[in-house]
Amino acid sequence: MTPKSIVKTRVIVAATAAALMSSISLPALAATPKSALVMAWNIDAISTFDPAQVGEVVTNELLQNTCDSLVDFDPKDESKVVPLLAKSWDVSEDRKTITFHLNEGMKFPGGAPATAKELAWSMQRVVLLGYGNAATLTEYGFTKENVKERIVATDDNTLVLTLEAAYPTNLILQAIGANRVSALLDEKTLTEKSVNGDFGNKYLATNTACVGPYKLMQWNAGESLVLQANEDYYGNQPKLKRVLVRHVAEPGTQRLLLTQGDIDIARDLSPDDLADLDGKPGLKIERVLKPQLFFWTFNALDPIFKEEKVRLAMRYLIDYDGLGKSVMKYLGVPRASFAQIGATGALNAEEGQPFKLDLEKAKALIAEAGYPNGFEATVLFGMLPHSAPIAQSIQQNASKIGVKLNLERMANAQLFSRIRGRDFQTGMLAWQTGVPDAHGNASRLIYNPDNRPEAKLTQIPAWRSAYQNEDFNKRIQQALLEGDPEKRNQIYYQLQKDTMQQGPSAIMFQMYNILGMSDKVQNWTWNGFRVYYDLASK
Amino acid sequence: MADLTHSVPRSDAGNVARPNPVLDILSAIGKTILPVLMTLFGLAALTFFIGRMLPIDPVASILGENATQDAYEKMSAALGMDKPLWYQFGVYVKGILTLNFGDALTTGKPVIDDIARVFPATIELATLSIILGTGIGIPAGVLSAMYRNSWLDNVIRFTGLIGYSAPNFWLGLMGLVLFYATLGWIGGPGRIDFIYEFDLEPVTGFHLIDSALAGNWEIFRNVFSHIILPASILGFGALAYISRMTRSFMIEQLSQEYIVTARVKGLSWARTVWVHAFRNVAVQVLTVVALSYAFLLEGAVLTETVFAWPGFGRYLTNALLVGDMNAVVGCSLLVGVIFVTLNLICDLLYRVFDPRTR
Numbered sequence: 007m008t009p010k011s012i013v014k015t016r017v018i019v020a021a022t023a024a025a026l027m028s029s030i031s032l033p034a035l036a037a038t039p040k041s042a043l044v045m046a047w048n049i050d051a052i053s054t055f056d057p058a059q060v061g062e063v064v065t066n067e068l069l070q071n072t073c074d075s076l077v078d079f080d081p082k083d084e085s086k087v088v089p090l091l092a093k094s095w096d097v098s099e100d101r102k103t104i105t106f107h108l109n110e111g112m113k114f115p116g117g118a119p120a121t122a123k124e125l126a127w128s129m130q131r132v133v134l135l136g137y138g139n140a141a142t143l144t145e146y147g148f149t150k151e152n153v154k155e156r157i158v159a160t161d162d163n164t165l166v167l168t169l170e171a172a173y174p175t176n177l178i179l180q181a182i183g184a185n186r187v188s189a190l191l192d193e194k195t196l197t198e199k200s201v202n203g204d205f206g207n208k209y210l211a212t213n214t215a216c217v218g219p220y221k222l223m224q225w226n227a228g229e230s231l232v233l234q235a236n237e238d239y240y241g242n243q244p245k246l247k248r249v250l251v252r253h254v255a256e257p258g259t260q261r262l263l264l265t266q267g268d269i270d271i272a273r274d275l276s277p278d279d280l281a282d283l284d285g286k287p288g289l290k291i292e293r294v295l296k297p298q299l300f301f302w303t304f305n306a307l308d309p310i311f312k313e314e315k316v317r318l319a320m321r322y323l324i325d326y327d328g329l330g331k332s333v334m335k336y337l338g339v340p341r342a343s344f345a346q347i348g349a350t351g352a353l354n355a356e357e358g359q360p361f362k363l364d365l366e367k368a369k370a371l372i373a374e375a376g377y378p379n380g381f382e383a384t385v386l387f388g389m390l391p392h393s394a395p396i397a398q399s400i401q402q403n404a405s406k407i408g409v410k411l412n413l414e415r416m417a418n419a420q421l422f423s424r425i426r427g428r429d430f431q432t433g434m435l436a437w438q439t440g441v442p443d444a445h446g447n448a449s450r451l452i453y454n455p456d457n458r459p460e461a462k463l464t465q466i467p468a469w470r471s472a473y474q475n476e477d478f479n480k481r482i483q484q485a486l487l488e489g490d491p492e493k494r495n496q497i498y499y500q501l502q503k504d505t506m507q508q509g510p511s512a513i514m515f516q517m518y519n520i521l522g523m524s525d526k527v528q529n530w531t532w533n534g535f536r537v538y539y540d541l542a543s544k
Numbered sequence: 545m546a547d548l549t550h551s552v553p554r555s556d557a558g559n560v561a562r563p564n565p566v567l568d569i570l571s572a573i574g575k576t577i578l579p580v581l582m583t584l585f586g587l588a589a590l591t592f593f594i595g596r597m598l599p600i601d602p603v604a605s606i607l608g609e610n611a612t613q614d615a616y617e618k619m620s621a622a623l624g625m626d627k628p629l630w631y632q633f634g635v636y637v638k639g640i641l642t643l644n645f646g647d648a649l650t651t652g653k654p655v656i657d658d659i660a661r662v663f664p665a666t667i668e669l670a671t672l673s674i675i676l677g678t679g680i681g682i683p684a685g686v687l688s689a690m691y692r693n694s695w696l697d698n699v700i701r702f703t704g705l706i707g708y709s710a711p712n713f714w715l716g717l718m719g720l721v722l723f724y725a726t727l728g729w730i731g732g733p734g735r736i737d738f739i740y741e742f743d744l745e746p747v748t749g750f751h752l753i754d755s756a757l758a759g760n761w762e763i764f765r766n767v768f769s770h771i772i773l774p775a776s777i778l779g780f781g782a783l784a785y786i787s788r789m790t791r792s793f794m795i796e797q798l799s800q801e802y803i804v805t806a807r808v809k810g811l812s813w814a815r816t817v818w819v820h821a822f823r824n825v826a827v828q829v830l831t832v833v834a835l836s837y838a839f840l841l842e843g844a845v846l847t848e849t850v851f852a853w854p855g856f857g858r859y860l861t862n863a864l865l866v867g868d869m870n871a872v873v874g875c876s877l878l879v880g881v882i883f884v885t886l887n888l889i890c891d892l893l894y895r896v897f898d899p900r901t902r
Contacts, residue, residue, distance in 0.1 A: 046852075053649060053651060228651070228859060232742070250738055254852040256850050258850070259720065259849075262721065262724065262725050263733060266724065266732060419601075419866055419867040422601075426604065462616075
């Protein structure tokens with residue numbers, strides 16, 4: 007080495023060392039901005055902000071805070087509705103016409119007036135586009151042909167909904183009024199941005215254009231997302247001006263960020279992390295039951311599981327209590343009824359979960375069904391972290407009565423594909439309903455209007471399990487149109503009791519929405535259906 | 545495809561009439577291009593047919609669980625799934641030739657845009673890692689060979705063993721706990737602190753370069769404090785591999801007679817090793833470095849996940865998990881192109897390092 011090159015090398019080494027040292031001496035930044043809420047969350051699922059297309063929980067929550075719907079869930083009791091875009095509403099005598107009176111002087115971000123006309127367009131758009139969310143409206147008789155007559159703006163502040171049948175008003179308000187399908191979209195912008203008559207669907211893949219307390223400022227897919235308070239909002243201004251969401255997929259990393267104070271809220275902590283952080287100074291754990299059920303479904307086309315007694319026996323193999331206190335402690339509560347806790351018409355926590363681990367009873371039941379020596383069957387499950395421990399626990403119990411369960415784990419997409427195709431014996435998965443009413447799950451987990459394979463009602467879990475019970479179908483229809491709330495509840499109570507014995511699936515747990523949070527965050531408000539960012543403060 | 549593992553290409557160099565070196569290189573490139581194109585076509589075909597055989601329903605992936613059969617059939621037709629397979633393959637190949645892989649389900653944006661967004665994050669990380677891995681790994685390997693079976697050799701080999709066998713995500717988490725959570729020396733997960741994220745104007749997509757271009761040294765330091773740990777951990781893995789391979793190449797060389805001759809002639813030990821012996825293993829070491837770099841560019845899924853690094857590996861994995869075939873195809877082809885390109889560069893560099901291959 008020449009002396010010159012030695013000097014040069016030394017300079018490079020010194021510069022590198024200096025750079026290293028300077029980075030090392032950086033102080034740890036341990037405070038989030040006072041006016042912003044900073045969350046770490048796995049936001050991989052976001053693919054669009056179009057309320058007509060969004061079908062997953064992350065974007066739904068963000069949309070609820072950027073796009074107001076006609077009415078809202080009461081923060082304290084999700085089964086009640088309160089005004090939002092509509093300040094009031096009248097219902098006709100026959101319950102078939104609901105007239106909404108909207109707030110006056112609403113504006114889109116930027117200042118253009120937002121009226122009932124745009125709202126009618128936005129709701130018609132959902133049906134005309136025909137994504138999965140169209141079902142929210144078509145279920146109650148709105149079709150591509152009639153939607154323009156059935157959802158009408160009679161003036162700038164009045165929207166009239168005409169129903170084909172006398173559905174319970176509260177159910178319609180919950181299902182349609184408080185749903186993203188009644189978001190008020192900026193018709194003018196979306197028409198301008200429309201590509202091949204897509205009603206601006208492509209534009210909404212990366213933007214929001216609606217009336218709400220926040221607006222989407224920036225979204226870097228797989229990286230971060232920023233909501234900014236909408237200054238043109240008609241309601242109260244949010245206390246926190248910005249909501250910053252950083253995409254962090256790994257729970258352990260979220261935990262580190264939270265304990266370091268770099269974020270206010272960690273959304274995807276693992277049960278172990280939650281147990282560790284529970285009670286730590288400066289932190290709190292917040293939880294609320296969400297309308298999601300985790301269940302074990304049986305294919306009624308299978309010669310073994312078409313036997314009602316076999317299906318019932320399987321329920322006695324589930325250690326509801328033990329699992330609830332261990333694996334599920336921070337994940338959910340035991341629940342065997344199809345109607346989730348918090349819903350109108352749901353049995354209470356005790357009556358809604360009458361089962362306990364009982365090997366004797368299970369053995370007797372399968373013997374009655376014609377399998378005194380047990381049988382062999384397969385359980386499919388996906389990537390949900392609690393699936394495997396629950397399946398293994400059941401497998402162990404089953405082996406004690408001679409039932410050999412083979413567990414098969416697979417990617418979620420593959421699991422759904424198998425279940426939708428009725429290509430399974432038994433499978434474990436989750437189902438989430440959109441309404442805090444027993445009808446929500448009754449109409450999916452139990453009701454099956456057409457069991458033929460060619461009907462392909464793949465969106466209905468009961469069809470996937472090839473399960474059809476005419477009596478149950480009839481009672482669900484009857485409850486749907488029952489005008490007297492108390493009578494309606496009674497029908498559902500009995501239905502829940504019966505389906506727990508006979509139904510196509512063993513419902514196992516109702517899941518929590520749970521998070522870890524810095525105790526600097528105040529007034530975090532949520533229920534099973536909605537998180538209210540605009541009420542949070544610091 | 546040129547053979548990367550074939551370290552010293554045979555040649556009849558040393559013969560008389562030498563052609564023009566420029567022409568020579570051009571013809572070498574020409575000879576390489578054809579197999580490269582065939583490789584890529586084969587890869588594209590394989591990806592397509594594997595995609596079709598996977599038990600994942602692309603239509604259901606797009607429409608979600610609740611879609612009606614009517615919507616399902618429409619989307620199926622819109623995707624061309626109702627057409628015969630050969631027709632779909634034709635459309636697919638045409639799309640590839642125009643770099644149009646369609647839109648990714650997971651982001652709703654064109655796949656090519658997504659790749660342009662996530663790939664710089666991975667390149668930046670991989671490049672820094674390979675610089676660290678090579679810069680330390682090669683000298684360590686050479687030293688190890690020079691002082692074979694000494695305490696130094698043992699320390700280097702033991703360290704290498706850890707780098708080789710400890711899972712990256714575990715090292716990553718432990719590193720975060722120690723340097724970020726306990727000591728507070730470095731920035732945490734992510735490429736940059738949230739407060740700076742929207743101050744950085746993307747030019748190249750490489751945060752270090754972008755912040756340097758903008759002359760914003762505060763952001764540069766922040767970015768550096770974020771990248772240094774994941775880069776060190778990935779670099780550690782590369783270092784382990786490179787130092788082990790360098791060591792064994794060097795041991796082979798150091799036992800050759802020309803080394804003894806050089807020593808007898810009075811050359812210093814250092815000069816004998818670095819100038820004479822190392823030059824002879826340079827080609828092999830280059831191969832190892834190129835391979836390590838290619839693996840890093842493919843994206844380190846677990847490291848990217850632990851460090852919330854919005855890179856290529858995580859993008860590809862997510863695409864696979866949700867059955868986003870457009871993105872999977874685009875990414876697979878990119879990985880193919882990376883390997884083929886690095887191979888090509890390696891082949892060409894052999895000519896620089898090894899006169900016999902000219």
